[in-house]
Amino acid sequence: MAVPKRKKSRSNTRHRRSQWKATAPNLVACPTCREPKISHLACENCGTYNRRQVIPQG
Amino acid sequence: MPKPTKGARLGGSPAHERLILANLATSLFEHGRITTTEAKARRVRPFAEKLITKAKKGDLHNRRLVAEVIRDKSVVHSLFTEIAPAFAERPGGYTRITKIGPRRGDNAPMAVIELVAEPLSTATVGATETKGEGAEKLDLTKADAEAAEGAEEQATEAKAADAEAKGDEDAEAKGDEDAEAKGDEDAKDAKDEDAK
Numbered sequence: 001m002a003v004p005k006r007k008k009s010r011s012n013t014r015h016r017r018s019q020w021k022a023t024a025p026n027l028v029a030c031p032t033c034r035e036p037k038i039s040h041l042a043c044e045n046c047g048t049y050n051r052r053q054v055i056p057q058g
Numbered sequence: 059m060p061k062p063t064k065g066a067r068l069g070g071s072p073a074h075e076r077l078i079l080a081n082l083a084t085s086l087f088e089h090g091r092i093t094t095t096e097a098k099a100r101r102v103r104p105f106a107e108k109l110i111t112k113a114k115k116g117d118l119h120n121r122r123l124v125a126e127v128i129r130d131k132s133v134v135h136s137l138f139t140e141i142a143p144a145f146a147e148r149p150g151g152y153t154r155i156t157k158i159g160p161r162r163g164d165n166a167p168m169a170v171i172e173l174v175a176e177p178l179s180t181a182t183v184g185a186t187e188t189k190g191e192g193a194e195k196l197d198l199t200k201a202d203a204e205a206a207e208g209a210e211e212q213a214t215e216a217k218a219a220d221a222e223a224k225g226d227e228d229a230e231a232k233g234d235e236d237a238e239a240k241g242d243e244d245a246k247d248a249k250d251e252d253a254k
Contacts, residue, residue, distance in 0.1 A: 042158045042170075054156045054170050 066097040079105050080127050086153070087128070087137050091172030099155045099171040106171075110152045113142035147178050 027036040030043040032051055037043040047055030069075045082102040085092050087109075094102075109127060112120040116138060128134050145152050154174050161168045 038159065040157060042156055044159065049156045052156075055158060 063101075065101045068098060068101060080129070082106075083109060084128050084130055084133050086171060086173065087133050087141060088130070090175070091170055093158070093168060093170050095161075096155075096157060096167040096169040099169040103153050103155060103171060107150065107152050109137070110142060110145060111150075113137045114145060116142060141173065145174075148174070 026039050028039045029035070030037045030046060030048070032048045033043060033046040035043060035045040037045070042049040042054040047053060047057050067075065068078045078098070079102055082092065082094060082098060083106045086102065086106055109124055112124050121134065121138060124137065125131070125134050128137070152174055154172055156170045156172075158168050158170055160166060
């Protein structure tokens, strides 16, 4: 069975893991409630998209 | 070689996929709107719209073709007697998919697919037949929705946006651009209010 020949150094490990990055979501103001929402998705706060009620509230 | 169907494969086998799509379409016609994953919504949309097109023809042959897919007779009846006449004027595009974000548990992107309930709007008709009138009506509705202050400025802005959008032949694309322009104006409004 193939096994690693050398121990991977902390430096190499940490250098590789430094490239794991999260990207910030693209937020826009909801046209109805002004809350920030993710673009192209219905607003989580008021449940509207394009001023149309998509998620029933209450 | 046959071209594969667009979109994700569903279920574990072709038979399972057919059953999933048939059940989703049946639920959609029964309830008018269903919440499902985005992949399933994208697969069921052309499937359901073809069934509605058959229902709009309305003869016995098409009724039998639909009944092969939708096993619930009451749903077939309501599709032919209620849903299809409501879409008599609409040239396709009977359903709407709205993304509602990831689901808890497996983070699957969810969507709402619904039958379009609104009558064929002045915006769409105006874009295809009487472009100028439709644009003016849109401006009026926008002006009403906004505060009285600066409504004229916004109307001119909206007209400019409409003028840009007029180049597009596609009515839906026009609607999208209008909506975006509207959103921009709203953002400006919010900033103005904050400044005050």
